[in-house]
Amino acid sequence: MDREPDRSIAAMAAVIREESAAAEVRADFAGWLRGKGLAEADVQALASTGGERFLVYRALVHNRLLAAIREFLPRVAARRGRDHLRADFAAFMAAAAPKSPYLRDVPGEFVAWVGTRWHSDAPPWLWDLARHELLEMEVRNDPRGGEAPTGLDIALDRPLVFDGSARAMRYDWAVHELPRAEDDRSEPVCAPTELLVFRDAKNKVRYLVLTRWAGLVLAELLVAGRPVAEGLHHAAAAMGEPLDDDKLAKSAMLFAELFEAGVLLGAAR
Amino acid sequence: MSSRIPTGIGLGLRAAFIDRVARGDADGAIAFVEVSPENYMHRGGGMPRALGRVAERFPVVTHGLMMSLGGTDPFDDEYFATLRGFLDRHDTPWHSDHVCWSGLDGSMLHDLLPVPFTSRAAQRVAERVIEARDRLGRPMAVENISWYLELGAPQLDEPAFLCEVLERADAQLLLDVNNVFVNAQNHGFDPYAWLARIPLDRVVQLHVAGHEAWDETLVIDTHGADVRSEVHDMLGWVIERVGPKPVVLERDSNIPELSVLLAEVAALDEVYRSALSRWESRRAPAAHGS
Numbered sequence: 122m123d124r125e126p127d128r129s130i131a132a133m134a135a136v137i138r139e140e141s142a143a144a145e146v147r148a149d150f151a152g153w154l155r156g157k158g159l160a161e162a163d164v165q166a167l168a169s170t171g172g173e174r175f176l177v178y179r180a181l182v183h184n185r186l187l188a189a190i191r192e193f194l195p196r197v198a199a200r201r202g203r204d205h206l207r208a209d210f211a212a213f214m215a216a217a218a219p220k221s222p223y224l225r226d227v228p229g230e231f232v233a234w235v236g237t238r239w240h241s242d243a244p245p246w247l248w249d250l251a252r253h254e255l256l257e258m259e260v261r262n263d264p265r266g267g268e269a270p271t272g273l274d275i276a277l278d279r280p281l282v283f284d285g286s287a288r289a290m291r292y293d294w295a296v297h298e299l300p301r302a303e304d305d306r307s308e309p310v311c312a313p314t315e316l317l318v319f320r321d322a323k324n325k326v327r328y329l330v331l332t333r334w335a336g337l338v339l340a341e342l343l344v345a346g347r348p349v350a351e352g353l354h355h356a357a358a359a360m361g362e363p364l365d366d367d368k369l370a371k372s373a374m375l376f377a378e379l380f381e382a383g384v385l386l387g388a389a390r
Numbered sequence: 391m392s393s394r395i396p397t398g399i400g401l402g403l404r405a406a407f408i409d410r411v412a413r414g415d416a417d418g419a420i421a422f423v424e425v426s427p428e429n430y431m432h433r434g435g436g437m438p439r440a441l442g443r444v445a446e447r448f449p450v451v452t453h454g455l456m457m458s459l460g461g462t463d464p465f466d467d468e469y470f471a472t473l474r475g476f477l478d479r480h481d482t483p484w485h486s487d488h489v490c491w492s493g494l495d496g497s498m499l500h501d502l503l504p505v506p507f508t509s510r511a512a513q514r515v516a517e518r519v520i521e522a523r524d525r526l527g528r529p530m531a532v533e534n535i536s537w538y539l540e541l542g543a544p545q546l547d548e549p550a551f552l553c554e555v556l557e558r559a560d561a562q563l564l565l566d567v568n569n570v571f572v573n574a575q576n577h578g579f580d581p582y583a584w585l586a587r588i589p590l591d592r593v594v595q596l597h598v599a600g601h602e603a604w605d606e607t608l609v610i611d612t613h614g615a616d617v618r619s620e621v622h623d624m625l626g627w628v629i630e631r632v633g634p635k636p637v638v639l640e641r642d643s644n645i646p647e648l649s650v651l652l653a654e655v656a657a658l659d660e661v662y663r664s665a666l667s668r669w670e671s672r673r674a675p676a677a678h679g680s
Contacts, residue, residue: 163542
């Protein structure tokens with residue numbers, strides 16, 4: 122099978138992806154096409170149509186993908202502002218571009234790439250807010266979730282089984298407390314924040330704010346998948362404290378709450 | 391739902407109204423639904439559950455977005471395996487995707503980008519259609535797209551290009567009459583002359599949609615407006631010649647209330663039924679004479 126891209130297809134990919142393409146095409150479309158290695162007949166045909174028509178495709182692709190990003194990250198998009206977001210996106214397209222065939226994955230690909238860029242050019246909490254807004258979509262659409270309880274009581278020597286959609290999140294900023302209104306411009310409190318997020322039986326995304334102890338326990342039992350006793354010892358060690366009766370009692374209460382919420386499914390078989 | 395082939399006017403299923411269709415709000419108003427598998431693949435939660443309820447009410451046909459039949463990147467094994475599983479679950483009579491490319495060198499651009507109208511490109515598209523059909527284990531239909539420029543010096547015009555693809559791949563055609571109209575508007579040709587050159591015996595399905603102006607010189611296939619009367623007329627012209635087929639109303643932006651969409655379906659159904667009557671009249675003399 123022919124695997125060699127047509128030069129004209131490669132040129133269209135370039136006009137969509139390259140940051141400087143729009144200015145270069147407007148300055149000298151035929152020269153830009155020749156620089157992409159197109160045959161002179163193709164250069165003449167495209168040049169007769171005009172660079173602006175070629176750039177329509179750049180606008181269509183950027184508009185479509187930015188719309189997906191705005192849909193899934195409405196508060197980030199509003200706070201970042203139209204021009205900055207467009208610039209971020211153009212840089213993302215040039216440096217990385219989407220890789221997933223699923224349009225709903227594009228906002229996550231963008232956020233994963235843009236985080237480092239924002240470190241020097243945006244409020245320090247913006248990346249946490251972006252991760253938090255993405256979380257809603259990711260948990261709502263996670264192919265996992267809704268599994269049946271294991272039917273086994275919690276045992277110290279066994280790991281726990283959680284609903285497949287559950288994930289533990291840690292933020293440096295309390296972005297979960299921000300109002301949902303897109304025109305709100307309040308800033309989050311700088312406070313380490315741990316959340317358990319999952320999809321319930323009615324397909325609603327639920328958030329549980331965790332204490333530090335609960336966060337450490339879930340890091341060991343949900344994320345690392347350790348057996349209960351081992352996980353609790355690790356969590357206590359991470360706090361620099363002994364695993365005392367108070368922590369065991371809090372753990373039992375945590376397990377009961379999670380079981381009632383339907384996110385803890387029992388002990389692993 | 392069985393793999394019986396639907397005919398009549400169906401609706402492209404969208405997240406904006408899937409729950410209402412699942413609840414029965416479109417019962418009796420549409421003949422079938424068309425879904426884009428990419429919107430459900432690798433996805434849990436409410437959407438696939440709602441689709442399951444819709445599939446209990448209506449036949450399902452599938453129409454893909456990201457196969458990139460005009461591209462050169464190797465097909466993604468995981469994508470095709472997941473897609474085949476989806477098609478098998480919904481027992482669809484065929485699967486369709488576009489004569490376009492959507493990504494290059496591993497990047498995914500998520501749009502329907504034009505291929506050059508050359509024999510080389512036609513051969514590549516045809517080979518990929520055959521590979522897709524083999525991987526999916528069912529017939530493939532390809533859809534003509536809206537294109538806003540010719541990608542280089544053409545060796546062929548679009549009808550000749552499509553004919554070469556269809557014949558080389560022995561593929562079926564999903565004829566988007568709105569795309570023909572949009573291209574005719576943008577490039578100044580007669581859409582009926584275009585239709586007259588297409589192998590109508592390969593048409594298994596049709597699409598209709600609305601479009602919007604980009605500027606004074608260009609209209610874009612946005613699926614964001616009502617279907618124009620000229621597109622109604624073209625639909626009738628085709629149905630009169632091909633007989634009963636599934637016709638999908640597509641709407642992807644500025645989506646109105648479901649009741650408004652169903653009213654548009656009803657208007658299309660009138661066009662469809664009238665054209666079917668003419669098709670039957672055309673057949674009658676031949677039947678008497680045989």
